Amino acid sequence: MRIKNLLNEHRHFKNYLSNPARMLKSYFQRNRTVDSKYLFIKYPYLKNEYFDVKYNNAEVSESFSSGSHLNDALYEMLLYTSIPQQLVRADKSSMAFSIECRFPFLDYRVVEYAINLSYDYKTKNGLTKYILREALKDLLPAEVYNRRDKIGFAIPNNSFNTIKIREYIYSLLDNIKDENFKFLNKQKFINQYFSNSDENILDWKFWKTISVILWQKTFIINRENNAI
Numbered sequence: 001m002r003i004k005n006l007l008n009e010h011r012h013f014k015n016y017l018s019n020p021a022r023m024l025k026s027y028f029q030r031n032r033t034v035d036s037k038y039l040f041i042k043y044p045y046l047k048n049e050y051f052d053v054k055y056n057n058a059e060v061s062e063s064f065s066s067g068s069h070l071n072d073a074l075y076e077m078l079l080y081t082s083i084p085q086q087l088v089r090a091d092k093s094s095m096a097f098s099i100e101c102r103f104p105f106l107d108y109r110v111v112e113y114a115i116n117l118s119y120d121y122k123t124k125n126g127l128t129k130y131i132l133r134e135a136l137k138d139l140l141p142a143e144v145y146n147r148r149d150k151i152g153f154a155i156p157n158n159s160f161n162t163i164k165i166r167e168y169i170y171s172l173l174d175n176i177k178d179e180n181f182k183f184l185n186k187q188k189f190i191n192q193y194f195s196n197s198d199e200n201i202l203d204w205k206f207w208k209t210i211s212v213i214l215w216q217k218t219f220i221i222n223r224e225n226n227a228i
Contacts, residue, residue: 024051024183024212027208027212028042028043028046028208028212039051042205043205043209044188044192045184045185045186045188045189045192045209046183046184046185046209047182047183047184047185050182050183051183070119070122070123071115074115074122075115078111083106087103090103117131126148127146127148128148128150133145160202160207161201161202165202166194166202169210170190170194172210172213172214172217173186173189173190173213176213176217180216180217180220180221181213181216183212184209184213189209193206
């Protein structure tokens with residue numbers, strides 16, 4: 001049964017990755033099924049026509065049918081969006097310093113147990129991870145137990161916001177060809193972040209877009225040019 005489920009997941013994942021626009025859409029909005037209009041509210045410099053891809057949502061989402069919106073979201077984050085990305089980053093960062101990194105909450109027994117818990121054990125009265133909070137209630141300070149926001153390890157954006165880095169990024173944008181980056185309205189992007197270099201902040205959306213540009217330049221454009 002486990003092998004059958006694994007093969008089924010692999011088939012859906014290949015279906016999902018079969019279209020570059022679908023991949024980039026997932027990366028930018030971290031959710032394959034959200035309406036595209038929300039993507040362009042966040043990223044006004046992306047090209048709507050590139051991401052307006054028609055494909056069979058039922059094929060991609062066939063296995064997301066638990067009847068619980070929360071479980072479906074958790075399932076998708078576990079297999080496709082949040083967790084895989086975090087595991088790759090953690091593995092690269094730890095291996096760079098010869099450190100073995102472990103994720104005890106991803107033990108398959110913990111995951112299966114958590115997925116099968118009822119809704120009220122996962123979130124209750126606005127508190128997420130409710131069962132975990134309750135289990136550690138006597139050990140946690142009240143401000144931690146009652147905390148509702150979530151803050152990870154923030155990137156030091158201010159240290160990246162230098163003239164030298166801006167010059168490098170601007171040079172990168174200046175040298176890319178529009179036909180190779182059909183998802184991006186380059187002029188809109190430049191206007192948003194470089195119209196006044198003293199005031200515009202290079203936010204996380206900026207770096208997310210730049211990472212896609214660098215990825216495509218390195219793994220798609222350069223490979224195609226070397227193959228000629």
